[in-house]
Amino acid sequence: MSESNDRADGARADGRKILLQCTPAEIEQLVAAAGGKKFQAKSVRRWVLERGVDDFNKMSDLSKDVAKKLSESCVAVENRVRESRKAPDGTVKLLLELRDGSTIETVWMHGGSDVSGGGTVCISTQVGCAMACKFCASGMNGVVRNLDTYEILEQLSRARQVAPFGRIVVMGIGEPALNLSNVLAALDEVTSPDGLNISARKITISTIGIPEKMKGFLKTEKPYSLAISLHAPNDALRRELIPTAGKVTIRELLMFANHYFKQTGREVTFEYVLLRKVNDRMAQERELAGVLRGARACVNLIPYNPIPGSPYGRPDEETCREFREVLRSCGVVATIRWSKGVEADAACGQLRIARLEAPAAKKI
Ligand code: SF4
Structure with a gap:
């Protein structure tokens, strides 16, 4: 078994958010902070939930830079x-x-x-x-x-x-x-x-x-x-x-x-x-x-x-x-x-x- 990566407050030890744990408004903020457009938040969520994509770099409507920055602040799929x-x-x-x-x-x-x-x-x-x-x-x-x-x-x-x-x-x-x-x-x-x-x-x-x-x-x-x-x-x-x-x-x-x-x-x-x-x-x-x-x-x-x-x-x-x-x-x-x-x-x-x-x- 791997070691737990939780902090006492329930967040990940590396501070990254977990996408499906975030509200739509929180995802909008994450996408905007990564340099993307707020409307892309819905699409990011869809990539994960509907299409099973667990890597921001594989989301074709995100620029490489936005995908990289999102990966630094967020985990697409935690398990x-x-x-x-x-x-x-x-x-x-x-x-x-x-x-x-x-x-x-x-x-x-x-x-x-x-x-x-x-x-x-x-x-x-x-x-x-x-x-x-x-x-x-x-x-x-x-x-x-x-x-x-x-x-x-x-x-x-x-x-x-x-x-x-x-x-x-x-x-x-x-x-x-x-x-x-x-x-x-x-x-x-x-x-x-x-x-x-x-x-x-x-x-x-x-x-x-x-x-x-x-x-x-x-x-x-x-x-x-x-x-x-x-x-x-x-x-x-x-x-x-x-x-x-x-x-x-x-x-x-x-x-x-x-x-x-x-x-x-x-x-x-x-x-x-x-x-x-x-x-x-x-x-x-x-x-x-x-x-x-x-x-x-x-x-x-x-x-x-x-x-x-x-x-x-x-x-x-x-x-x-x-x-x-x-x-x-x-x-x-x-x-x-x-x-x-x-x-x-x-x-x-x-x-x-x-x-x-x-x-x-x-x-x-
Ligand atoms: S409730 Fe379902 S999962 Fe739980 S012990 Fe019974 S059969 Fe197994």
Whole structure:
């Protein structure tokens, strides 16, 4: 890990600003101080956020002198690509190193035929995760800290270096509901016509389901797609798999889903990681169907991506398809999300954990 370059006041040790941490007015000042025109500030921001350019010298509308002076006062992108892994299906997983040496993951995936702009990007919201889901690499070592708004946005700049994208899923490392203000501030930039101008409908936020925090999603009044992690057909098994779920019940989550639908017109997706012989049995299919029948929600089944040290396995394809068919036959809208980029350590947090200097190989 690299050494932190922070000062006590949170600025860089060399005094340079970080572009995406600056307000538009501050960027105007920086550009003007470098000898540029104020109107070039918008273009500089666009180069970084929309086009993934991390070097002022590569911004063709800046003179060499202005680019040089801007480089002396400002950093275009603060994070560093520590590792990049490409799977045969084209999925690219980036391991990004932040200013304090912490690492996070960002993933670019082919988004399917319905996607304009080429792909989908999965972003992280925290360094590590406190939710400790038993099957997840990201929860293995707990949470270190929340990501700043600019650190969330810089992931998109790095992903754009891979290829264009038209969808964003907030499903990477961390629980977005526990870093709500920074996540929503970053998504405001993403949806803004002055930012990436991506529709809220093309953004999915995935949460473990913390009812009092989830109310924050309703306050935005933006029709983000919401995905809630269910993973079990009953509260007892859910608490076993997600010990931090505490007293939250599936009934409460269903009530929230109905409320979300009434307010936004959008159905919540319940995510269900299929774990072999843990939550994929025939009786559990029927139990889940009974729980979800009549709810304004659909189910996304995710065959588990096994991680080293985990006792959980992935069901075979036939079991996954049968699980889906039983749900459908009971009137529940169900789909399967086959993993992308398995060869790129695609399970959430897997690459980060593998690269931590002393990973705590937690046995469960
Ligand atoms: S599955 Fe999501 S919420 Fe659970 S530990 Fe992993 S990152 Fe955190």
